[in-house]
Amino acid sequence: MSNPLPIETDRLTLRRYTETDYDDLLKLQSDPDVARYLLHDVRTPEQVKEALAGRMADVAMDRDGQALTAAVILRDTGRHLGEVTLFVYSVEHHTGELGYVFHPESAGHGYATEAAAELLRVGFDEFGMHRIIARLDARNDASANLLKRLGLRQEAHFVQNEYLKGEWTDELVFAMLKDEWDKRS
Secondary structure: OOOOEEEEEOEEEOOOOOOHHHHHHHHHHOOHHOOOEEEEEEEOOHHHHHHHHHHHHOOOOOOOOOEEEEEEOOOOOOEEEEEEEEEEEEEOOEEEEEEEEEEHHHHOOOOHHHHHHHHHHHHHHHHOOOEEEEEEOOOOOOHHHHHHHHHEEEEEEEEEEEEEEEEEEEEEEEEEEEEHHHHHO
């Protein structure tokens, strides 16, 4: 599968990360408000360097666990808004997983919805995925609402299934099938 980046939307550019994105990624990954609902805590500068190297690497998207992460840039200003990721969940079953992380100050403008919709399109239309899921902390109402706006349906609510950052947390799972994507588009 070829790398579909960059992608242009009405307002955004989704592109590969470059070394010059280090400061923006550091700001994103070292923000406690951003890390609150993520699987990891705030990251150190060294951890961000490692994360950036992984985001810049060429990924064939042909093995379970591989991921395509795009920096989301506001075209008018060049400002880094956040990132969207499409993971290969299972090659055998043609499934993926959608993820996204945005700077808090970019909330409320529809940027995450616009960017995530493009990765759903890439997953279904370019990578031939049959099903794409999204998993999130059940307390993250904004993320759940974003997934509903995209047309994903909630399939599961796992109660206290993960012990993260010193507490038991609930997890929601949303999903969409290719057929549902085609009807939505």
